[in-house]
Amino acid sequence: MELYRAHVLICGGTGCTSSGSTNVLETFTKELEKNGIQNEVKLVRTGCFGLCEEGPVVIVYPEGAFYSRVKVEDVPEIVTEHLLKGRIVKRLLYHDSVSHDETIKSLNEVGFYKKQMRIALRNCGVIDPENIDEYIAYDGYKALAKVLTEMTPEQVIETLKASGLRGRGGAGFPTGLKWEFARNAKGDKKYVCCNADEGDPGAFMDRSILEGDPHAVLEAMAIAGYTIGADQGYIYVRAEYPIAIKRLSIAIQQAKEYGLLGKDIFGTGFNFDISLRLGAGAFVCGEETALMASIEGKRGEPRPRPPFPANKGVFSQPTLLNNVETYANIPQIILNGAEWFASIGTEKSKGTKVFALGGKINNTGLVEIPMGTTLREIVYDIGGGIPGGKKFKAAQTGGPSGGCIPEAHLDTPIDYDSLTQIGSMMGSGGLIVMDEDNCMVDIARFFLDFTVDESCGKCPPCRIGTKRMLEILDRITSGKGEEGDIEKLETLAKNIKASALCGLGQTAPNPVLSTLRYFRDEYEAHIREKRCPAGVCQALLSYVILAEKCKGCGLCAKECPVGAISGERKNPHVIDKSKCIKCGACMEKCPFHAIEKR
Amino acid sequence: MKSIKELEEIRKRALESVNLRKDSKGTRVVVGMGTCGIAAGARPVLLAFLEEAQKRNLKDIVITQTGCIGVCRLEPMVEVYMPGEEKVTYVKMTPEKVKRIVAEHIVNGHVVTEYTIGAVEK
Numbered sequence: 001m002e003l004y005r006a007h008v009l010i011c012g013g014t015g016c017t018s019s020g021s022t023n024v025l026e027t028f029t030k031e032l033e034k035n036g037i038q039n040e041v042k043l044v045r046t047g048c049f050g051l052c053e054e055g056p057v058v059i060v061y062p063e064g065a066f067y068s069r070v071k072v073e074d075v076p077e078i079v080t081e082h083l084l085k086g087r088i089v090k091r092l093l094y095h096d097s098v099s100h101d102e103t104i105k106s107l108n109e110v111g112f113y114k115k116q117m118r119i120a121l122r123n124c125g126v127i128d129p130e131n132i133d134e135y136i137a138y139d140g141y142k143a144l145a146k147v148l149t150e151m152t153p154e155q156v157i158e159t160l161k162a163s164g165l166r167g168r169g170g171a172g173f174p175t176g177l178k179w180e181f182a183r184n185a186k187g188d189k190k191y192v193c194c195n196a197d198e199g200d201p202g203a204f205m206d207r208s209i210l211e212g213d214p215h216a217v218l219e220a221m222a223i224a225g226y227t228i229g230a231d232q233g234y235i236y237v238r239a240e241y242p243i244a245i246k247r248l249s250i251a252i253q254q255a256k257e258y259g260l261l262g263k264d265i266f267g268t269g270f271n272f273d274i275s276l277r278l279g280a281g282a283f284v285c286g287e288e289t290a291l292m293a294s295i296e297g298k299r300g301e302p303r304p305r306p307p308f309p310a311n312k313g314v315f316s317q318p319t320l321l322n323n324v325e326t327y328a329n330i331p332q333i334i335l336n337g338a339e340w341f342a343s344i345g346t347e348k349s350k351g352t353k354v355f356a357l358g359g360k361i362n363n364t365g366l367v368e369i370p371m372g373t374t375l376r377e378i379v380y381d382i383g384g385g386i387p388g389g390k391k392f393k394a395a396q397t398g399g400p401s402g403g404c405i406p407e408a409h410l411d412t413p414i415d416y417d418s419l420t421q422i423g424s425m426m427g428s429g430g431l432i433v434m435d436e437d438n439c440m441v442d443i444a445r446f447f448l449d450f451t452v453d454e455s456c457g458k459c460p461p462c463r464i465g466t467k468r469m470l471e472i473l474d475r476i477t478s479g480k481g482e483e484g485d486i487e488k489l490e491t492l493a494k495n496i497k498a499s500a501l502c503g504l505g506q507t508a509p510n511p512v513l514s515t516l517r518y519f520r521d522e523y524e525a526h527i528r529e530k531r532c533p534a535g536v537c538q539a540l541l542s543y544v545i546l547a548e549k550c551k552g553c554g555l556c557a558k559e560c561p562v563g564a565i566s567g568e569r570k571n572p573h574v575i576d577k578s579k580c581i582k583c584g585a586c587m588e589k590c591p592f593h594a595i596e597k598r
Numbered sequence: 599m600k601s602i603k604e605l606e607e608i609r610k611r612a613l614e615s616v617n618l619r620k621d622s623k624g625t626r627v628v629v630g631m632g633t634c635g636i637a638a639g640a641r642p643v644l645l646a647f648l649e650e651a652q653k654r655n656l657k658d659i660v661i662t663q664t665g666c667i668g669v670c671r672l673e674p675m676v677e678v679y680m681p682g683e684e685k686v687t688y689v690k691m692t693p694e695k696v697k698r699i700v701a702e703h704i705v706n707g708h709v710v711t712e713y714t715i716g717a718v719e720k
Contacts, residue, residue: 003614003648003651003652003661004615004618004648005644005648005660005661005662005663006618006662007616007618007619009619040644040645040648042615061618061619062618062619062626062660062662063662084631084636085631085632085633085636085663085665086629086630086631086632086662086663086664086665087632087665126616126619127616133608133611133612133615134612134615134616136605136608136609136612137609137612137613137615137616138616139609140609141605142605142609145602145605149602258608259600264600266600266601266602266605267600267601
């Protein structure tokens with residue numbers, strides 16, 4: 001084992017990869033060699049650190065120096081100053097990681113991490129996901145060893161039940177109960193499946209776990225296999241996650257080489273294998289029955305339940321299906337005990353939840369918080385608030401199946417039940433923040449547009465009903481809304497929810513219902529006054545030049561692509577509304593802020 | 599993998615490779631590597647520490663560097679922090695001195711007084 005004096009951890013999650021961390025890693029490799037210190041300093045490509053907004057992120061140990069937004073040009077300086085001479089390059093450090101007295105705070109002291117608690121993400125950004133040894137160093141596969149040698153399947157189920165763990169895919173079904181159903185089901189062969197078909201717009205929790213700590217999922221699936229009596233597992237992962245697929249494949253290969261998957265694991269006679277199945281990008285395949293049909297090679301369409309997958313799942317055999325994040329919690333529960341897990345969170349929601357923060361927020365990224373944390377803490381303390389000093393309007397959770405939470409409910413503790421109560425849902429963990437510039441009718445239209453696109457078309461309520469709802473919303477946002485539209489939307493929503501075949505259709509009206517609940521006035525303004533209060537819906541907007549501010553410089557007229565602006569030089573100009581295409585180019589160009597959007 | 603013992607062996611071996619990323623409570627060796635330190639030969643000293651630690655398979659030790667400690671004329675300087683003990687500063691270091699410090703101080707707990715700043719400055 002080589003001993004290194006410094007470790008340079010470079011984030012290799014999708015966020016940082018797209019902001020250029022691969023080039024940064026290559027430059028580090030070159031620079032270390034140039035300075036002849038490649039044998040003293042170890043480069044590690046890790047999973048997601050969570051602070052995607054500040055990527056590419058680089059952390060140097062033993063100092064724990066947190067460099068953010070590292071560019072290729074910065075690398076030579078970090079190598080010659082920090083790694084060679086031991087002088088931390090302060091100007092490149094993440095601003096919040098430096099205290100007032102100029103010392104470096106430990107990561108847990110940084111505002112973004114302070115209120116977080118990492119269980120599912122514990123190894124993300126800490127280990128090299130492509131090296132099984134590093135996972136083992138952090139107690140990896142110890143839970144599997146414990147289960148196989150010391151616990152009966154019943155004890156595993158009891159532990160999960162006592163821990164209070166609920167499904168992290170969104171619905172929140174008690175995991176221990178699900179495992180018990182699958183164990184008690186009769187069948188010649190059983191299967192363990194992992195749902196990694198993360199499809200909600202703005203959600204990337206599961207991807208980050210697979211990219212940063214793939215072995216945690218493999219280990220938990222093997223534990224599940226032992227518990228329910230299965231010897232085969234499938235991970236159903238979207239083909240749009242190339243990095244996750246690559247790391248999963250490497251992880252499965254390494255686990256097989258070590259005999260942690262395969263035959264006679266730990267000499268106990270227990271056999272378990274895992275294969276990958278790639279999804280082709282259909283959102284509906286995240287629904288359990290559609291997912292299983294797709295694993296079998298059939299068209300990804302849902303079917304009525306019962307029978308439930310626990311009795312009749314993949315290849316009509318008893319099947320256990322859990323989400324990635326649910327699995328990632330399980331080895332920790334086995335190792336630390338049910339009481340430990342149950343001590344975290346609220347009365348009915350135990351443990352932590354991972355959220356993907358996005359939208360109008362400063363720290364876009366991945367956070368894991370104990371259940372019961374309030375939305376205010378997530379948005380302001382962890383997320384760093386809203387850019388540009390704008391006002392918070394709502395947060396959207398649960399993606400196309402969820403709803404929005406208005407400012408009045410910012411202090412609601414986040415758990416399964418309280419979110420349902422205020423008309424939203426936990427969902428898989430996408431959390432999109434919206435400010436005063438977001439039109440809520442338009443947001444509802446966006447999500448409905450998504451579900452209409454992704455509806456598989458099998459059942460009429462979803463295929464036809466959501467389409468009709470979208471048409472009404474299209475009408476409202478284009479200024480053709482009529483009295484009675486809101487009521488029509490409500491009736492359609494109620495009927496679709498009650499009659500659609502699967503979760504996709506049953507939850508599709510939620511974004512409309514929750515925006516109606518909290519922002520009905522915006523709908524009414526669109527319909528009655530033909531006005532979009534947030535200034536988003538183009539058809540309801542008009543651009544005007546304020547005569548008292550206009551100096552007649554003519555810049556706007558030059559910029560206008562359709563020649564809609566005219567006027568004498570040094571005299572106020574005017575916009576011809578019949579020609580204007582509302583592109584906003586003039587407003588951006590005007591040096592005197594004389595153009596307004598109404 | 600045929601036994602838990604096997605897993606435990608891999609874990610122990612791998613733990614050392616990631617120790618650096620944990621909050622360490624063990625020994626810290628800090629080599630002064632400002633321009634003065636490097637000019638005076640701090641790099642061979644640093645490498646000697648790494649080599650010795652590896653040869654002796656030392657656990658729970660962090661070898662790192664820092665900027666100029668201030669007494670440039672006594673470079674290369676090295677500070678050794680052992681748990682529960684006062685910091686010891688060695689000066690005018692050479693790779694040969696490193697071997698003795700690792701053997702006597704870090705492994706056996708006896709400070710090599712003649713190499714310390716106190717002895718040299720007298």
